[in-house]
Amino acid sequence: MGYQAFTSSIDALVMGRKTFETVLGFEIEWPYTVPVFVWTSQLREIPTSLEGKVQLISGNAVNLVQQLKNAGLNTLYIDGGKTIQSFLEEDLIDEMTLTTIPVLLGSGIPLFTPSNKSIPFMCKASQHYANGVTQSTYKRKDR
C-alpha cells in the first residue's frame, strides 16, 4: 500500500518510546533502513545491536525538528500515537497519511486529542483498496 515508495523519500524516522519497544517486541530483524530517533526522556540506552541505527533524542518537538534539520535531516516520518499528537499540537506536521480500516471499534485511543487550535489540511490523494481499506494523504494548508 505504498509504504515502500514512501519510506524511500524520508531522511529519518522519529518514534516514541512505546512504538520503539513495540517494534523491538516483534523480535524481527530491524526493519528500518533510515536513521531512527527514539524520542524519550526515559530511556538511557539502546540494545548494542542497534547502535548506529537508532539514537535517543529528547527535548521539545520544535527543538527536535531543528536539531535534525541542522543535521541535514529534513523529511521526517513521525510515528507513534503520542508522538504524532505532540507534533500536531505544535503544528509541525506538513503531511499526514491516514489509512482507515473501516471498523467502528466503539472504544480505544483516539488519533486526534482535544486541542485549543484548529489546523487546516487539504486532501491531496485518496484511494481505496480491494480489502475495503481507504488511504488518504492530507497536506497542511498554506504551506
Next chain:
Amino acid sequence: MGYQAFTSSIDALVMGRKTFETVLGFEIEWPYTVPVFVWTSQLREIPTSLEGKVQLISGNAVNLVQQLKNAGLNTLYIDGGKTIQSFLEEDLIDEMTLTTIPVLLGSGIPLFTPSNKSIPFMCKASQHYANGVTQSTYKRKDR
C-alpha cells in the same frame, strides 16, 4: 458532490428534532422531496405548511425501521448526529457516506460515540475533490 443523485435513490428521510429545527431555522423553502420523519419524543406538532411533507415518529430505532418498512419505505436516509449514533448503536446502518473536511478542529462533538460493539464496514468508493474534501462510502460488511 453527488447529493442530488443520492437523494433520488432514497424512500424517506429520518432526522432528529435538532436537525429538523436547524433546517427550519434556515428559513428557506422546504428542501426535501421525499417524506421526512422527525424522530422525537418531545415535539407534538409540526408547522401547518409542512403537513403532508413531515411526520413525527417516536419509539425505538428498530421499531421505527420496521414501521417504515411496513409502509413500503425501505431505503432510509438517516440524518442528525444523535439519530445516526442511535442507529449505529443498533447496527441499523447499511451504508455510510463520510465527507471529510480536513481541518483538525481540536474539539467538538464526535461523530462516533463510545460503544461496546465493534461494527465492520468496507470502503466501497472514495474520492477527493479539488477543494480538498474527501468523500468515502462505507458499506456494512457481510450484508
